[in-house]
Amino acid sequence: MALNDPSNPQGQPLPLFVPSKWDREKQGHFVDSPEHGESSTGRGNRPAANMLPQGGLPGVITGKLEQFAALGRANSLWTLTFGLACCAIEMISAHMAHHDFDRFGIVTWPSPRQSDVMIVAGTVVKKMAAPIKLLYEQMPDPKWVIAMGSCATNGGPYYRSYSVVMGVDHIVPVDVYIPGCPPRPEALMDGIMKLQEKIKRDAKEGPSAQPIVASSEEPTPNEATETEEQETHGAAASST
Amino acid sequence: MATEYDTGQTPETVDMMLNMGPQHPATHGVFRMVLAVDGERVVDLVPHIGYLHRGSEKLMENETYAQVITLFDRLDYVSNFNNELAFVRAVEKLMDLEPPERAMYIRVILCELNRVASHLLFAGTYALDIGAMTPVMYTFRERERIQNLFESVSGARMMHNYIRIGGIKEELPDDFVHRTRKLIDELRRGVEETDKLLTFNEVFLARTRGVGMIDAATAISCGLTGPGLRASGSTYDVRKDDPYEIYDRLDYDVPIGEYGDSWDRYWLRIQECYQSLRMIDQCLDQLEPGPIMPQMRRIARPPKGEAYAHCENPRGDIGVFVVSDGTNKPYRVKVRPPSFCNLVALRQMVQGSYIADAVVVLGSLDIVLGEVDR
C-alpha cells in the first residue's frame, strides 16, 4: 500500500497551494464588507431615518412619530422564511405551536418584499453568499438581520472550511447575534426580544452602531462617539 | 435580460425558465430547481445543489475520530442518532470491535425514536407544501415530546454527540424506561391523529396520488433507497437484508408500496412510524443492565485499512467509508448520503407534471440539504 511510502512520511508539511484570488468584481460590489473578509464589526442596520425628510420639520415633531412607528415595527416583525441548515429546524419549531412566535406578532413570509427581519439560520456557504446579498437588497428599508447560530455568527463548527463564509456579517450588516449550535427556540425568542428593544431604542436615541449579543448580560451602552459626519452619512445612506 | 438557450423547437413556442431559487418556501432549505415550464406543465427540470456544501469531508480529515462524530450529527440534521451510528459502525468494523449488548439496545431505541421524529417532521412539512397549515403544528408538538426525551438522555435537543466508538457516552437517566413507555403511547396517538387527519383526506389524495411515479428498475438505477424505493415495490431494507446491531432479534415488518407515487412514499413513512414504535417496545422489554462501554483506549486509533458500513436512515441507505492510516485522525471519510441519491431520480418523476406537482414530488422525497451537499 502506498500509505507507508518512506519518501513522504506523514509528518512532512505538504507543498502550500495558494490559488489566485477569486476576483471579487464578478460577484458585484459588497456594501461595507472590507477587502480581506474580516468581520464588518457589525455596524448594525440603520432603520430608515423617518418618513419626513431630515432637514424639514424640527426633530421634536418627527421624534414622537419615529417612536410611534418603531412601536408598530417592533410588534409586527415579519420574518423572511430563509432556513439554511440545522438552525432552520429549530427556527421552524420556534414558530410552531409549542413555542408560538405568533404571540409576538411574528409571521413567516415567503417573499422578501414584505418581510422586515432576515433570520439567517444556518451555515453561510460562499455559493449562497450572492443570493443572501440579493435577498437583503430586495427587502424594503427598515430591515434587520438576526444571525442565528454560531455558523452565521463566525462559521461555527465549519470554521476555516474552504467553502464557508466566516459569519454572515461579511455580507450583510447584522443586528443581533444568537450563540448556540443550534440555539434553542427560547434563545431565538430572546434574540427577537432584544431586537425589539433595539428597534425602540434606535428610535429614541437615533441609530446606534452596537449589535447585541443575545442571552448575554446587559448590552454595552453605545458610547455617544458618533461623529456628526457619520450621523448624516448614516441617515443619508439609509434614506436613499 | 438576454436569455440564450438552444431548444429544438421554433422560436414562437418557447418554454419559460422558472427558477425555484435557493430561497423558496417549498424547497426545504437551499435547493434550487430550474424548471422549463410550458404554461403550467413542467417540460424539464435541472436541479442545482451545492448551496450548503460546507466541506465536512475535508474537515473530517483534520479531526480525531471522536470529533468527527459531531460533524456527522450536522450532516442529516433531522435524524442525528442514525448518522452517528453509521460512522461509529464503520470505525468499529475497522477496529472489529463489538459494542456491549446494552449499548446496542440503547442505540437501536434512540435511532428508532429519531426515525419517528424525522417521519413526523416529514409529514408536517409535506402537508405544508400541499397547503394544509394545521398538520405541521400537530406533528411538531409530538416531535417536541421526543426532543424532550432526547434532551434528558444526551443533554441536547438535536446535536446529541451521544453514540461513541465502542458504545455510548454515558448511562441512561434512571426514569428512561418508564418515560419512554409513556412517550410511546403518546406518539402512537399522535401518529394516529396525523394519519386520520391527512392520509385519506380527499384533497390530499387528489393532490398526491399518481404524482411523481417511478418504477422499481429506474429507481434502483438512479440510486433511490429507503421509503422512496420501497414505495415502488422493492423490498430492500438494510435492517432486514443486512441486519446490524440487534435488528435481527426484533420482529417487525417492512411496509411496501404499490404505485411508487408521492402518496405511497408518504403512507410508507407513516406505517414505518408504527413499526418503529413496535420495535422500541420490544427493545425496552429485552433491555437489561450491563456495561455500556468496552475497555479501550481513550483516543481511538484503528489499525491501518479501510472499512465500509451502511445503515437504514429515515431517508434511505446511509453508507460510510473510512480509510485509516493508523493515526488518531481518519485519512479519508466518504459518506453515501441517501438524499443526494434520491435527488437524481427527481427529474424522471417531475417531467410532464404540473408546477404544483413538482413541489409535491420534492416534498415526498424528503431531502435534507445538509446531507445532500455535505
Added chain:
Amino acid sequence: MEQQPPQPNDSAQEKTLGFPPTPEAGGKVPPRPARRPPHEEEAPTEVLNERGQATAAALGRVVGSRASSSGGRDDIPWVLVMPDHLFEVLSLMKEHPETKMDMLHLLFAVDYLDHLQLIYILASLSLNQKAMVKVDLPVAGDDAQATVDSAVALWEAAGWYERETHDLFGVRFEGNPDMSPLLLYEGFEGFPGRKSFPFNEYTEY
C-alpha cells in the same frame, strides 16, 4: 506527535469509562482504567466472512484475469482493475447473472498522495451482495487530471457522483453529458478534496 497518555498508577481495578468521579470515593479522582498495551503495528485484519467469500468467488469468475489484485473485509470483496478495463468490468458485473450488480452504491476517490484511487461500490439487491471495484489513476500534484470513461450509461446514479468527484478531485469522466460544477461554484480554483489542498489558508471572504 500524539502525546502518550499518562500511565495508570498501581491499582488497575476494573472500572468502565464514562462514569464521572463519584464524590464518596474519598473525594479523590479514581485511578485511570487499565490501558491496552501501546498500539503496535497490527497486521490489517482484512478477512472475509463466508458471505464475502461467496461474493469474492463469483467476482473472480466474472472478472477473471482483468483484476490485478483483490481482497476484502467482512462481506465486501474488492478488485483492483486497470483504468482501460474499467467500463468493461463494470458492465460485466452489471449484466452477469452471477453478480447482477443493479445498483451503484457509491463512487468516490481517495487521494494517496502519489496516486488517486477511484472506488466503485456496487450492490445487487436481488442477490443481496456487495462488491468494490478499485482503479488506481496515476495522477499526482495539484492540477494534472486523470481521465476515465463514465459509467452513466450503466447507472443513472453515476452522473452526480462523477460530477462531485470531478469537482473535489479533478478526475475527468468522458461520456458524462454535463460536467458543470455540482457542489462548488463557477469561479472556484483548485480541487479541495485533494490532500495538497490546504485546510485553512484558502480565504476569499
Added chain:
Amino acid sequence: MTELTAVTFSEVSVIAAALTALLTGLSIIVLSLVWIERKFLGRIQGRVGPTRVGPFGLLQPVADGIKLLFKEDASPAWANKGIFWAAPLLIFIPSFVLWITIPFSNDWVVRNLELGLFYFIAFSVLSIVGLVLAGWASASKYAVLGGLRSAAQLVSYEIPLIMAILVVVMVAGSMNIVAVVSNQESVPYIAIMPLGFALFMLAGIAEVGRTPFDIYFAESEVVGGPFVEYSGAHWAVFFLAEYINTFLIAVMAALLFLGGWSWPFGDLPSLAGLALFMGKTYLVVVFIFWLRGTYPRLRIDQLMSIGWKVLLPLSFANILIAAFQLFYGWPSWTLTLMSLGVLAVPVYFQIRVQRQPAMERARMYAERAIAHRARRPIAETGAVARTVTVKEPSA
C-alpha cells in the same frame, strides 16, 4: 333625468360623509377580521395567537397596519412603473365602491339602488383586471404566473356566483337588496334554496381565493402570487382589499340567503336587527377561516374541473328548478324539495366514494390519476416532448 342634474351641495356632503364613515367602518371591520383570523387559526392549530400586543393581542392588526404604512415602498427596477402603481387601486376601488348599495339595516344604506344586485355583480368582476395587471407589471415570473392563475380562477368561478344571485333575484322578484331582505321576513332563502346557498358559498370562496381554492396566493408554489413585488403601503392596499372581499362575500351570503336583519318571529328594532345581521356575517366569516385552517390546496386543473364540470351544471339546474316553481306557481316548499334533490346527486356520489374501504379509495384515485396522465401526455398538450438543453439564464 332632471333629478340627477340638480344635485344640491348638501346631498353631496351627505354622501361624502357617508362614504368616509363607510371607509373608517370598513377599516375597523378589516382590523377585527385580521384579529379573528389569527386568533381562530391559532386555536385550530393548538396555539395561542397574538397575545403580547395590547390586551388579548387586540392591537396586533393595528401594529401591522402602522408598520406597513411606514415601510419603504420598493418597486423593482424593471417593473412597468405606471401600471405597477395603479394595479392595487384597480383592486381596491371596485371592492370599496360596492359598499354603496349594501344596506346594513332598513334605512342604513348610502344609496339604495333599484338595481342593487346588478351593481354588485358589475363591480365584483373588476378586481380580476387589477390582479392580472399587478402580476404583469411587476415583471417577475412568479407574479405573471400568479396573475394568470388568478384570472383563470376568478373568471371560471364568476359564472356560478352570478347564476346563484340570478336565482335569488328570480325568487325575490326584485334586484333591490332591501326588497330581497324584506321578502325573507318569514323564511330565509337558505331554507328555500339550499343548493343556491351551497353554490354561492363555494363560488364566493373561490372568488376571494381562500384556502381550498387559494392557488394564486399559494405561498409554496407561486410565492405570493401577483403581489410578490409589492411592499409597504401598496401591499397593505392588497391586504385590505382581500379582507374586504372576504367580508363582502360573507355580507352578501348573510343578506341574500340568511335573511339579513329580518327575524322570522316578529319585528326587531333596527339596532337589534343590525346586531343579528352582524352575527350572521361573522358566522360566515369564521366558517371561511375555518376552511383555511383545515383544508389543503387544490391543484389548478382540479380547481378548474370543479368549477366547470360540477358548479356550472348545478347552477343551470338551480335556475331550471326555480323557473319551474315560479312558472307553475307551486308553493315554495316544492322548490326546497327540488333543490335538495339536485343537491343530493353530487352528495350521493361523494358518499358512495367515501364508503369504500380507505385503501380501495386510495387505489381508485391512483388509477384515475394514471388515466388522466395517459389521456394527456406531455407531447399532446402542445409542448413537443423534448429534452431541452437548459442553459443558465445569462443574466
